Amino acid sequence: MVENYLIIGGDGFVGRWVVEMLIKRGETSITVFDIVQRYFDKEIKHYQGDLSNYDDISDCIEKENITAIIHTASPPHDGKSEGLFWEVNVEGTKNVIEACVKFGVKKLVYTSSSSVVYDGYSELINTDETAPYPEKHMNVYNETKAAGEKLVLEANGRNGLLTCALRPCGIFGPNDRQAIPGFIKVMEQGQTKFQIGNNENFVDWTYVENCAYAHILAVDKLSVENQTAGEAYFITNGTPVPFWDLCRLIWAQFNHYPPYILKFPSSFGFVIASLAELASYITGKEPGFTRFRVRFATTNRYFNINKARNRLGYEPLVDLEEGVKRACQPVLNSLNNN
Amino acid sequence: MATSLFQSIFHPSEIVALIQYKFLKSSPIHVIPPEQKxxxxxxxxxxxxxxxxxxxxxxxxxxxxxxxxxxxxxxxxxxxxxxxxxxxxxxxxxxxxxxxxxxxxxxxxxxxxxxxxxxxxxxxxxxxxxxxxxxxxxxxxxxxxxxxxxxxxxxxxxxxDAAYNKYGVMTNKDFDLYCHYVAGLVGIGLSSLFSTSGLEKPELAKETELSNLMGLFLQKTNIIRDYLEDLLVNRRFWPKEIWTKYVDDLADFRKPGYEKKAVDCLSTMILNALQHAPECLTYMNKIQNKSIFSFCAIPQVMAIATLALLFKNYNVYHSVVKIRKGETVKLILKCTNIYEVANIFRYYSKVIIQKNDSKDPNFMKISVACGKIEQWCQTNLPDIDSYSSSQQDNNDIVIFLIGFILSAFAAYLLYYVNQEHLDYKGRETLDVFD
Structure with a gap:
């Protein structure tokens, strides 16, 4: 069946991969909605607008006679403005839903986040979709992603609209602006020999192409009969690995191997982090080392993705090792050119 | 027994296990009537x-x-x-x-x-x-x-097969096939026997792939461990597809200067075996009879313990590396149910994680294989973290310290007693010279 696709946030990191996958498989009706335009392809229509403005998005949906939407837009989760999160993730998503219902859009796939079930300190051990939202979210980003997800799932069935939410964990890839740069920064600061914790905690990651692929599967498979609609799905690479192993794999791409490893127990890490946070509170500077980072490095955070496997037929296309290689390639190229 | 105890001196919980095994062995060997010659x-x-x-x-x-x-x-x-x-x-x-x-x-x-x-x-x-x-x-x-x-x-x-006789096992596929013939078939036959006996469900006999992998996991581990023994009688079971990436001849690994290559190749072999671990756990999780469970599980836990010991261990190329008798006995005594066995697999997979390093060509693949063991446990035995071992895991350091203090005290007593004696004797000797 031919769909008229709309990718909201199609100039963003995940959104762009979705667009390219759709172009690659020969889709003829692709529209992108984003707040800025970064890509200029002949074959796609581009709408520049603000998601929190209902008319911007409803105009686009009406004019292009959209039938299927992949909604990937969200401010980056290290952003500062709490108001922006509410505006885009919640109000913006509401606008999308209302426009979908009004103009009879059939499918809506929402890019949620695995962090919607994370309270900031509990371990996530092989967590599946039966896990509840936490009573108190870790931060506003998580809270607004969860609120957006709830709205999308509740809208399932309104005026024939079918919806689902994908919850990727730790998205990384070429030119990502959040994951890979963080690892490289540690390397540049010469801190790769420090290990907090015993490296026996497993963590999930998602290569961006796998994440985009899951969106394509979801939009293709979404139906009432196969129990795909109205559901949330964790999406990862399906291969949890010890936290520091992935860091070291990334550093190894730059031919960097820690000469030796100094291991600190996580309790020690918490003490140092508390002191650092206190110091930054007094001086007013951004703390480089926080208790959250200690927890991030020392607790389990991985998911059971069997629901996505069974209902969406999801199986990662690119494995973790290959994903890391591809993700580091642009950085390596730029280093070689300088 | 004495050597086994000595090898376990820094692992006192193994000494406890050795003594338990030696003296408290529960079931006696079944007595066969003398007329059944x-x-x-x-x-x-x-x-x-x-x-x-x-x-x-x-x-x-x-x-x-x-x-x-x-x-x-x-x-x-x-x-x-x-x-x-x-x-x-x-x-x-x-x-x-x-x-x-x-x-x-x-x-x-x-x-x-x-x-x-x-x-x-x-x-x-x-x-x-x-x-x-x-x-x-x-x-x-x-x-x-x-x-x-x-x-x-x-x-x-x-x-x-002329090529096999001349060069040994060639591809990874051949390796799996060879192990299927010599070990996988044993696993398949055993599953059929278990089902036939009525002690296990009829469905177990149909799990031919899992049964095969049970055999492969053991056989591959033995083949890795027995590198030297086999090479000395000119038998080559390590698949050429793997070692040819590192050397021109399988025996080269023993030569000086090839240490890094030897250890890298070893991890490729270990990864090849380790990947079967989750399926072996799946098989054992289907076993209902207690005696059959131990029968199946004991060789499996030996295999994972051996893999952990062989990983990064260059000695494999110059001697026969085997797990300590005390460790073996401790493992045997623990093999009573799937939770214990799963925890043993997790324990050794963490030993492997600690030895792994990013210079290893299989670094990430081994990480992933260990992650799969962990995820198998959490998926199939969701309450594993609240399972407490029936056999209390002894704290090696505490026992060692208590043992050390006790023996130091005993030594001092002996010394003290002897000193008295010596002084007395010494005086006697002196007396003679006087």
Whole structure:
């Protein structure tokens, strides 16, 4: 069946991969909605607008006679403005839903986040979709992603609209602006020999192409009969690995191997982090080392993705090792050119 | 016993296990009535021919024990023919291919093995094995004969395969196939015997892929560990596809200057075996009977412990690396249910994680394989973290310290007593000089 696709946030990191996958498989009706335009392809229509403005998005949906939407837009989760999160993730998503219902859009796939079930300190051990939202979210980003997800799932069935939410964990890839740069920064600061914790905690990651692929599967498979609609799905690479192993794999791409490893127990890490946070509170500077980072490095955070496997037929296309290689390639190229 | 205790001196919980195993062994060996001479002889052969299997077979429940014992001896007989390079191929091939028929021939024996063949006596008296085989239930006989047929033909194919005889195992696919013939088939046969006995569900016999992988996991571990032993008798089971990436000849790993390559190749081999671990856990999770569970699980936990010990261990190329007797016994005593076994797998997978490093060519693949073991445990045994071991895991450091303080105290007492004695004697000696 031919769909008229709309990718909201199609100039963003995940959104762009979705667009390219759709172009690659020969889709003829692709529209992108984003707040800025970064890509200029002949074959796609581009709408520049603000998601929190209902008319911007409803105009686009009406004019292009959209039938299927992949909604990937969200401010980056290290952003500062709490108001922006509410505006885009919640109000913006509401606008999308209302426009979908009004103009009879059939499918809506929402890019949620695995962090919607994370309270900031509990371990996530092989967590599946039966896990509840936490009573108190870790931060506003998580809270607004969860609120957006709830709205999308509740809208399932309104005026024939079918919806689902994908919850990727730790998205990384070429030119990502959040994951890979963080690892490289540690390397540049010469801190790769420090290990907090015993490296026996497993963590999930998602290569961006796998994440985009899951969106394509979801939009293709979404139906009432196969129990795909109205559901949330964790999406990862399906291969949890010890936290520091992935860091070291990334550093190894730059031919960097820690000469030796100094291991600190996580309790020690918490003490140092508390002191650092206190110091930054007094001086007013951004703390480089926080208790959250200690927890991030020392607790389990991985998911059971069997629901996505069974209902969406999801199986990662690119494995973790290959994903890391591809993700580091642009950085390596730029280093070689300088 | 004394050496085993000494090796475990820094692992006092193993000393506890060794002593427990030696003196508190619960079930006595089953007594066979003296008039059943053939059966008695079969169990004698079992004890002689197998180091590791004899004990676990004899712990099996009555319904299945004899069948597994005879199955083992039949395959050992087959192996003794295949192994003997002094038998010409023209003679060997029909012997191997027809062995599944031979076991129905009352009174058949074979004395043409070379004098150095260690189990030649088994075939010299093979009539007793046949007698017991024919005394088994028809359904047991069928399973044993079927596996002997497949294994005998597989062995004959290898014996005739010129490339294999010259170069050893070639590709990874060949490696899996070879291990299937010599070990996977054993796993498949055992599952059928378990189902036939009624101790396990009929469905277990249909789990041929999982049963095969149980065998592969053990066989591959043995092949890695026995690098040196096999090389010295010019047998090459490490697949060429793997080692050719590092050296031109498998024996080169022993040469100085090849240490890094040797250890890298070793991790490729270990990864190859380690990938079967989750499926082995899946198989063991299906076992219901306690005696069958221990029978299956004991070799498996030995294998994962061995893999952890071999990983990054260059000694594999110059000596035979084996786990300590104390560690073995501790593991045997723990193999009582799937939670214990899963925790043992997790423990050794974490040992592997700690040894892993980012310079290893298989660094991430090994990480992923260890992650799969962890995720298997959490998916299939969701309450594993709240499971507390029935056998309290002793804190090695505490016991060691208490032991150390006690022995220091004892030594001091001895010294003190002797000192008194010496002083007295010393004075006497002095007196003489006066």
């Amino acid at each position: 053939a059966k008695i002889r079969c169990y004698e052969f079992l004890n002689k021919t197998s180091r590791s299997f004899a004990a676990v077979i004899q712990e099996l429940d009555d319904e299945i024990r004899d069948a597994v014992c005879i199955f083992y001896l039949v395959l050992r007989g087959l192996d003794t023919i295949e192994d003997d390079m002094s038998i010409p191929i023209e003679k060997k091939e029909p012997l191997l291919r027809d062995f599944h028929k031979t076991i129905y021939k009352k009174g058949w024996t074979f004395d043409e093995n070379g004098p150095d063949e260690k189990d030649r006596q088994l075939l010299v008296e093979f009539d007793v094995v046949i007698e017991e085989f024919l005394g088994l239930r028809k359904k047991f006989q069928n399973v044993i004969a079927d596996i002997a047929d497949k294994m005998g033909n597989g062995m004959a194919d290898y014996a005739k």
